[in-house]
Amino acid sequence: MYDFEYHKPGSLADAVKLLSADPDARPISGGQTLLPALKHRLNKPTSVVDLSGIAELKGIKKEGNKLVIGALAKHFEVATSPEVKAAIPALAQMAGTIGDTQVRNRGTIGGSVANNDPAADYPSAVLGLNATIVTDKRRIAADDFFQGMFTTALEPGELLVAIEFPIPEKAGYAKMRNPASRYVMAGAFIAKTGGAVRVAINGAGPGVFRQTEMETALAANWSPDAVANIKQDADGLNSDIHGSAEYRAHLVTVMAKRAIAAAG
Amino acid sequence: MPQVTLTVNGKTSTVEVEGRTLLVELLREKLRLTGTHVGCDTSQCGACVVHVDGESVKACTMLALQANGSQITTIEGLAKPDGTLHPMQEAFREYHALQCGFCTPGMVMSAIDLVQKHPDGLSEKEIREGLEGNLCRCTGYHNIVKAIAAAQEVMHGRAQSLAPAAAE
Numbered sequence: 413m414y415d416f417e418y419h420k421p422g423s424l425a426d427a428v429k430l431l432s433a434d435p436d437a438r439p440i441s442g443g444q445t446l447l448p449a450l451k452h453r454l455n456k457p458t459s460v461v462d463l464s465g466i467a468e469l470k471g472i473k474k475e476g477n478k479l480v481i482g483a484l485a486k487h488f489e490v491a492t493s494p495e496v497k498a499a500i501p502a503l504a505q506m507a508g509t510i511g512d513t514q515v516r517n518r519g520t521i522g523g524s525v526a527n528n529d530p531a532a533d534y535p536s537a538v539l540g541l542n543a544t545i546v547t548d549k550r551r552i553a554a555d556d557f558f559q560g561m562f563t564t565a566l567e568p569g570e571l572l573v574a575i576e577f578p579i580p581e582k583a584g585y586a587k588m589r590n591p592a593s594r595y596v597m598a599g600a601f602i603a604k605t606g607g608a609v610r611v612a613i614n615g616a617g618p619g620v621f622r623q624t625e626m627e628t629a630l631a632a633n634w635s636p637d638a639v640a641n642i643k644q645d646a647d648g649l650n651s652d653i654h655g656s657a658e659y660r661a662h663l664v665t666v667m668a669k670r671a672i673a674a675a676g
Numbered sequence: 677m678p679q680v681t682l683t684v685n686g687k688t689s690t691v692e693v694e695g696r697t698l699l700v701e702l703l704r705e706k707l708r709l710t711g712t713h714v715g716c717d718t719s720q721c722g723a724c725v726v727h728v729d730g731e732s733v734k735a736c737t738m739l740a741l742q743a744n745g746s747q748i749t750t751i752e753g754l755a756k757p758d759g760t761l762h763p764m765q766e767a768f769r770e771y772h773a774l775q776c777g778f779c780t781p782g783m784v785m786s787a788i789d790l791v792q793k794h795p796d797g798l799s800e801k802e803i804r805e806g807l808e809g810n811l812c813r814c815t816g817y818h819n820i821v822k823a824i825a826a827a828q829e830v831m832h833g834r835a836q837s838l839a840p841a842a843a844e
Binding site: 413414415416417418420440443444447448450451459460462464488511512513514515517518594 | 678744786790809
């Protein structure tokens with residue numbers, strides 16, 4: 413790992429100032445993705461800005477029909493939060509399956525969503541629940557936020573502050589993990605919110621995406637049978653040593669059926 | 677050079693580090709606490725697990741500076757000053773829950789966090805799932821799981837002493 417300077421600002425304004433002043437500065441909180449990437453020298457920041465002391469980025473609270481989760485909420489906190497378990501149990505369940513215990517004790521929801529790894533879990537919950545990303549500058553709809561592999565609508569120096577999840581009537585998540593790395597081969601987060609159905613697929617493609625054919629079918633008939641015969645197009649899906657695009661396409665339908673069964 | 681002040685196994689130290697210094701490097705190379713191992717250095721194997729403010733953490737995937745002001749417990753900090761082992765250490769000894777021993781410090785630290793977070797007790801399946809972040813290349817998992825199952829009874833006060841391992 414190349415050396416860098418370390419800053420730990422106490423406020424959001426100070427963090428934004430540090431990141432805006434230096435285009436080669438990188439934010440860090442749990443560091444469960446960034447530190448391994450730095451060890452591989454995939455990135456050479458001049459400084460890292462530790463967000464973990466910023467109170468404005470913390471907290472999980474229910475506000476009316478929304479659940480607001482601060483960017484610094486660790487996976488362990490989301491998995492065990494009484495508020496999350498009561499409002500969106502599928503989200504708590506998802507958080508409890510990310511990485512391993514030690515990763516969940518450090519990794520944060522803001523880091524995972526801002527990184528937008530195609531094999532990450534949270535992006536499908538954000539897209540499937542039609543969440544809103546709140547940054548230090550603006551509010552971004554989930555449909556506009558994710559822009560393909562490791563790419564989001566965040567601008568340089570812009571920080572994810574919180575995520576607002578509308579509370580659904582029903583939601584379920586299912587994933588197939590690579591048996592060695594445990595990363596997602598294909599996952600489906602399916603939610604019915606205010607009568608509207610959204611199906612978000614992670615792991616299978618270069619970025620999280622909506623499966624609209626399944627959404628239409630589920631709006632008419634909310635049951636695993638409704639999607640059983642819908643075939644995901646393999647074109648454009650990931651194909652690597654872990655699985656072909658055709659295999660992942662098949663998994664999408666299987667995971668969608670399981671997610672609906674889990675949602676009840 | 678930046679400084680980090682942290683309390684490791686009850687002893688407070690102030691150490692000069694680089695921005696990039698990992699917590700595990702600080703523990704092993706600056707404080708000479710070499711019980712915490714580096715297996716993979718890619719956050720997968722769990723040999724470097726320590727407790728930071730009571731939570732199990734992979735010390736190879738945390739900057740030393742991020743631990744500033746923290747309370748750290750390493751494998752060296754578990755036994756009492758008179759040498760009495762922690763119930764989890766005692767269980768690993770009694771159940772022969774190690775072969776080469778390289779993964780053992782991380783296994784013990786993870787196991788303690790796991791048991792502490794489940795006061796109602798863990799099933800065998802939950803113990804196995806809870807050890808997802810710790811790899812044993814000797815594949816000695818079976819006795820590790822037995823040791824944790826026995827240790828949780830002592831740690832939660834449901835047994836006065838460790839159930840002896842069955843002769844096999």
